[in-house]
Amino acid sequence: MMTSEELTRRLSNLAGEFNVAGASAALWHDGRVTRAVTGTANAHTGAPVLPHTLFAAGSVTKVFTASLAMTLVEDGLLELGAPVRAYLPEFTAEQPDRAAAITVRMLLNHSSGLAGDYMPDLAPGDDVLERLMRELATLPVTGVPGERWSYSNMGMGTLGRLIEVITGESYDTALRTRIIRPLGLNATSDAEELLLRSVAVGHTVNPASGNLSPVSRLRAWPENGPAGSRLWLDIDALIDFGRMHLDGTTSQGHRLLSPEALHEMRTPQFDSFWGCFPMYANYGLGWALVQAGDDPVLVHGGANLGMHSVLYVLPTQKAVLAVLTNSTTGFNLYSALCERLMNECFDISSPAPTYLPEPAVEVDEEQYTGVYRSPNGEVTVDVRDGQLHLRTVPSPSLTTWDRLNGRPTAEVQALPLICTDAERRRFSMDLGSSAGFAAVQFFNPAADGRPAMIRVGTLYERT
Known part of the structure; x- marks a missing residue:
């Protein structure tokens, strides 16, 4: 002891x-x-x-x-x-x-x-x-x-x-x-x-x-x-x-x-x-x-x-x-x-956490693009320079939380996504520098293959 x-x-x-x-x-x-x-x-x-x-x-x-x-x-x-x-x-x-x-x-x-x-x-x-x-x-x-x-x-x-x-x-x-x-x-x-x-x-x-x-x-x-x-x-x-x-x-x-x-x-x-x-x-x-x-x-x-x-x-x-x-x-x-x-x-x-961006697999990127929302904020997925990117804009209450905790207002950036599992629609998001990688997953595809939801820490639904 x-x-x-x-x-x-x-x-x-x-x-x-x-x-x-x-x-x-x-x-x-x-x-x-x-x-x-x-x-x-x-x-x-x-x-x-x-x-x-x-x-x-x-x-x-x-x-x-x-x-x-x-x-x-x-x-x-x-x-x-x-x-x-x-x-x-x-x-x-x-x-x-x-x-x-x-x-x-x-x-x-x-x-x-x-x-x-x-x-x-x-x-x-x-x-x-x-x-x-x-x-x-x-x-x-x-x-x-x-x-x-x-x-x-x-x-x-x-x-x-x-x-x-x-x-x-x-x-x-x-x-x-x-x-x-x-x-x-x-x-x-x-x-x-x-x-x-x-x-x-x-x-x-x-x-x-x-x-x-x-x-x-x-x-x-x-x-x-x-x-x-x-x-x-x-x-x-x-x-x-x-x-x-x-x-x-x-x-x-x-x-x-x-x-x-x-x-x-x-x-x-x-x-x-x-x-x-x-x-x-x-x-x-x-x-x-x-x-x-x-x-x-x-x-x-x-x-x-x-x-x-x-x-x-x-x-x-x-x-x-x-x-x-x-x-x-x-x-x-x-x-x-x-x-x-x-x-x-x-x-x-x-x-x-097993969120490393490998093995990378190809997907139909356009299926994933769009705007997803929840009370936590808004997530936008689009294609930039031939690669999927994700941009999160937090809700005003989360921005207030950051301010009261002394965190400077961070510039909202679009971060690259790399698919690691096409069947389960799992992606790795590069957070940059030494911050590592985060998990992103899409759910509930419609008949055209476009998913209705995304998880980036929490769930957001396509608008």
Whole structure:
């Protein structure tokens, strides 16, 4: 078992390497825990990161929301196969027939087709998710619900509203009642409670100078609470939540989830996961999967304004690994630390993305050209200098996300596509310089061979 001194040394070295203001990490293995903290919670005040300092959970919150929903399944109040409209009769979208086909399971496994990153930044309040449903009624559902994976913050927002209707409580209250309090977590989604605790603020990192600056807003987008915008916790809270997913019980032996529910959440949901989520093999209910099968490895990362977090759960090895950071470069830190620890301690490596542009094959390029749209933005595919190119224009809300995280507005460029599998319409997109390659796949060809959809991280539909 690694010592706290060794973990602290590694965490501190990586924080220096990647210019991360502050971080907290812990490894729990078969009854023993090793913790480490480093750096400052706020570069302006110099306040140190403490073991009980709260960080933003980011999208790790999605596993909390999924777990909360599964407690309702356990109580017979919610059915995974039921349509969302069975609980939210007014639920609809730009295409009412597609909205009617969305089930609870589709919200949990990200196959609903609901918007990935719609962030209207609604006014806070206990009715914010009810108001979000009215916003979603004007947005499209991308593709056929249940057919393909496409990461959806709005799917989690819808699940949060569904939880409110079933429990008769606000989402935050239900999360506190059913998850946070039973597990005894130092965690909160209440902004006033943050004032009473040691709290890390997010930091942006200037890519040219390396200078750290606290973000201009501590929190934003209250409608995204169930997806990851509101929950804050310390490293022990993240570890204890992960431990519950080993056997379904709290540290006091109180059962929250049955073995059957845990198995359901760990079960791969998709026959093909190529190009969906780099470094992960598949997706369950709430969890991404590094490994599936008899020796599963569960994971979820998260980001908030100037923050990055990650949680790994290894049920067979009885281990939990968690990292919290408060800088835009925190992803680099936790990726390096976790990959090394997972390999050294448990002989586990993340799947290597197979997106290299070889072998290159010829295709009828004109079949793929066109404009594809989703609430995430617009994708244009055309032929330039005899080669397919792809150009993505993000939505205004994603541009705002980049601005609040200190990222300069990047020039929108058309990037070359190279087909590597004509039968499955798979392409490799050259990101340039040392950035590597990304996966692009086209789907649902019409009689003339022209595909109706494209996946570039998320799904877009031909206009």
